[in-house]
Amino acid sequence: xxxxxxxxxxxxxxxxxxxxxxxxxxxxxxxxxxxxxxxxxxxxxxxxxxxxxxxxxxxxxxxxxxxxxxxxxxxxxxxxxxxxxxxxxxxxxxxxxxxxxxxxxxxxxxxxxxxxxxxxxxxxxxxxxxxxxxxxxxxxxxxxxxxxxxxxxxxxxxxxxxxxxxxxxxxxxxxxxxxxxxxxxxxxxxxxxxxxxxxxxxxxxxxxxxxxxxxxxxxxxxxxxxxxxxxxxxxxxxxxxxxxxxxxxxxxxxxxxxxxxxxxxxxxxxxxxxxxxxxxxxxxxxxxxxxxxxxxxxxxxxxxxxxxxxxxxxxxxxxxxxxxxxxxxxxxxxxxxxxxxxxxxxxxxxxxxxxxxxxxxxxxxxxxxxxxxxxxxxxxxxxxxxxxxxxxxxxxxxxxxxxxxxxxxxxxxxxxxxxxxxxxxxxxxxxxxxxxxxxxxxxxxxxxxxxxxxxxxxxxxxxxxxxxxxxxxxxxxxxxxxxxxxxxxxxxxxxxxxxxxxxxxxxxxxxxxxxxxxxxxxxxxxxxxxxxxxxxxxxxxxxxxxxxxxxxxxxxxxxxxxxxxxxxxx
Amino acid sequence: xxxxxxxxxxxxxxxxxxxxxxxxxxxxxxxxxxxxxxxxxxxxxxxxxxxxxxxxxxxxxxxxxxxxxxxxxxxxxxxxxxxxxxxxxxxxxxxxxxxxxxxxxxxxxxx
Numbered sequence: 001x002x003x004x005x006x007x008x009x010x011x012x013x014x015x016x017x018x019x020x021x022x023x024x025x026x027x028x029x030x031x032x033x034x035x036x037x038x039x040x041x042x043x044x045x046x047x048x049x050x051x052x053x054x055x056x057x058x059x060x061x062x063x064x065x066x067x068x069x070x071x072x073x074x075x076x077x078x079x080x081x082x083x084x085x086x087x088x089x090x091x092x093x094x095x096x097x098x099x100x101x102x103x104x105x106x107x108x109x110x111x112x113x114x115x116x117x118x119x120x121x122x123x124x125x126x127x128x129x130x131x132x133x134x135x136x137x138x139x140x141x142x143x144x145x146x147x148x149x150x151x152x153x154x155x156x157x158x159x160x161x162x163x164x165x166x167x168x169x170x171x172x173x174x175x176x177x178x179x180x181x182x183x184x185x186x187x188x189x190x191x192x193x194x195x196x197x198x199x200x201x202x203x204x205x206x207x208x209x210x211x212x213x214x215x216x217x218x219x220x221x222x223x224x225x226x227x228x229x230x231x232x233x234x235x236x237x238x239x240x241x242x243x244x245x246x247x248x249x250x251x252x253x254x255x256x257x258x259x260x261x262x263x264x265x266x267x268x269x270x271x272x273x274x275x276x277x278x279x280x281x282x283x284x285x286x287x288x289x290x291x292x293x294x295x296x297x298x299x300x301x302x303x304x305x306x307x308x309x310x311x312x313x314x315x316x317x318x319x320x321x322x323x324x325x326x327x328x329x330x331x332x333x334x335x336x337x338x339x340x341x342x343x344x345x346x347x348x349x350x351x352x353x354x355x356x357x358x359x360x361x362x363x364x365x366x367x368x369x370x371x372x373x374x375x376x377x378x379x380x381x382x383x384x385x386x387x388x389x390x391x392x393x394x395x396x397x398x399x400x401x402x403x404x405x406x407x408x409x410x411x412x413x414x415x416x417x418x419x420x421x422x423x424x425x426x427x428x429x430x431x432x433x434x435x436x437x438x439x440x441x442x443x444x445x446x447x448x449x450x451x452x453x454x455x456x457x458x459x460x461x462x463x464x465x466x467x468x469x470x471x472x473x474x475x476x477x478x479x480x481x482x483x484x485x486x487x488x489x490x491x492x493x494x495x496x497x498x499x500x501x502x503x504x505x506x507x508x509x510x511x512x513x514x515x516x517x518x519x520x521x522x523x524x525x526x527x528x529x530x531x532x533x534x535x536x537x538x539x540x541x542x543x544x545x546x547x548x549x550x551x552x553x554x555x556x557x558x559x560x561x562x563x564x565x566x567x568x569x570x
Numbered sequence: 571x572x573x574x575x576x577x578x579x580x581x582x583x584x585x586x587x588x589x590x591x592x593x594x595x596x597x598x599x600x601x602x603x604x605x606x607x608x609x610x611x612x613x614x615x616x617x618x619x620x621x622x623x624x625x626x627x628x629x630x631x632x633x634x635x636x637x638x639x640x641x642x643x644x645x646x647x648x649x650x651x652x653x654x655x656x657x658x659x660x661x662x663x664x665x666x667x668x669x670x671x672x673x674x675x676x677x678x679x680x681x
Binding site (some may be wrong): 024032058059067446520 | 598599603614616617618619621622625626629642644645646647679
């Protein structure tokens with residue numbers, strides 16, 4: 001580099017406000033001088049003179065610097081902060097509004113519901129959608145920032161300003177009304193139990209919204225402006241498309257990362273059993289394992305899982321591993337090249353996916369069932385040995401979501417349990433089970449043709465009119481407030497037989513017992529915060545295994561507890 | 571002819587956009603030459619100030635840039651006007667013409 005040019009840069013760079021442009025400016029000005037010098041040399045100037053003239057033609061470096069600082073002026077921090085607050089406040093109610101409109105008003109033909117209401121609960125297969133809707137709803141809000149001159153927009157467009165204010169306030173008011181209910185206006189048990197969740201969720205949502213937008217606005221101010229490669233060559237793009245293309249990955253990435261962080265944090269801080277209870281409600285939208293990526297993976301592997309669970313587990317594990325490796329590679333490449341002139345923005349999306357993969361890995365190991373084993377009913381006939389699933393055994397539960405709501409009865413025989421659902425009968429052989437900890441599911445080939453009359457020990461009625469509970473089983477029950485005083489506990493001990501109770505919806509008239517927790521000979525084998533219907537129970541002939549069938553809102557679970565070990569300990 | 575900063579402030583972007591629109595993609599030095607040739611050196615801009623203008627236009631999405639090898643064999647950053655850049659140029663030209671007509675009337679009235 002020539003001496004005059006060095007002097008020029010020395011004078012130009014110290015006061016440059018946007019230092020991220022310094023390399024690029026230096027590079028382009030050097031090229032400019034090089035071109036001009038070549039032309040002057042051809043015109044007969046000597047090299048030194050040509051260079052000096054070229055640099056001189058650039059003008060006063062202070063003027064260039066001032067011109068640059070004016071052109072690339074940053075908005076004030078206060079301006080950014082106010083925009084951030086505005087958009088954050090705008091985005092959160094939109095999230096709730098869209099979800100509420102979709103799942104309550106449209107599908108249930110009722111008024112708008114807020115999270116925390118019982119009616120807001122969604123079907124098992126639908127609970128992934130509120131998140132997508134929420135993210136989609138938030139995007140237009142964030143797009144407002146890409147206009148970049150939001151303050152001017154609000155100042156100059158008075159009419160639109162007024163209209164938008166109403167639109168902004170409307171969802172706020174609708175949500176707020178129901179949030180009051182959530183805060184304790186109605187002391188119904190469900191609401192009061194959801195209060196901490198609701199409050200936490202709203203606080204986190206606001207915080208997360210504000211942080212997202214603040215972060216994004218900072219990036220908007222310059223960090224992602226350097227993404228030029230590839231994207232900006234396309235002159236056919238409209239301004240909107242260009243902006244969208246430029247913003248989408250970063251926005252989704254920022255949202256996703258924060259979303260993972262918050263939901264993972266919530267899940268780790270909360271009792272797993274409590275989360276399980278709200279599995280079908282709006283809280284599920286906050287859970288990391290219910291997020292979009294899992295949905296995509298699950299759907300894509302569903303067919304495989306049904307065919308061969310072992311292959312499904314391996315495929316799921318390999319896919320996650322590949323995703324993680326790819327993300328690590330992209331991030332490491334960025335770190336390696338970050339000092340180069342051609343700057344790129346941090347690969348947020350890959351960082352988010354990586355954090356999601358890590359979250360799945362961490363959560364899968366922390367979500368061990370409280371008792372030995374939990375198996376969804378429809379898969380009770382499938383077992384996969386952990387040994388065969390290798391390092392991916394922990395992913396078994398992520399692939400096993402095909403719940404059913406059959407009514408059925410169970411009984412034990414000399415080597416296992418007989419299970420009768422509304423549509424089929426199965427036999428689960430216990431001789432194959434070494435330890436509940438060694439299996440993640442029950443293998444199909446262990447289902448034997450049903451030959452003996454069913455049942456042998458307990459009376460079986462597929463419609464649960466009656467059945468016999470094993471001796472030694474104790475069901476603790478907290479009755480619903482609708483029937484008794486709030487908080488009153490009723491203990492049902494040693495229910496030896498419920499045979500003969502009429503089929504009815506009323507607990508009082510003898511429907512199957514609802515249990516908060518179940519003990520067998522003094523040892524707790526099952527516990528949940530709220531009562532679930534104990535549909536059936538049976539103990540194996542050697543009294544080692546206890547099979548419980550419990551019904552959640554729209555899911556039935558089979559719990560297999562290794563009670564023999566406990567009893568021996570006793 | 572040197573114009574005042576105030577007068578040149580809005581015009582510089584317009585001139586750069588027009589140059590890019592007329593001559594297609596160009597790198598910095600080419601643009602300076604194009605502008606000088608087109609205007610017969612009426613606009614004597616300090617060449618160094620061209621780049622901040624280009625960066626601002628790029629940040630608004632009115633131009634895009636891409637590094638390529640120039641015919642000279644050296645790597646240069648080429649700037650291209652975008653669709654929205656063309657749209658903005660057309661709008662501003664219309665505005666500018668109206669402004670000129672109004673100024674002309676106002677000044678001739680006052681004279």
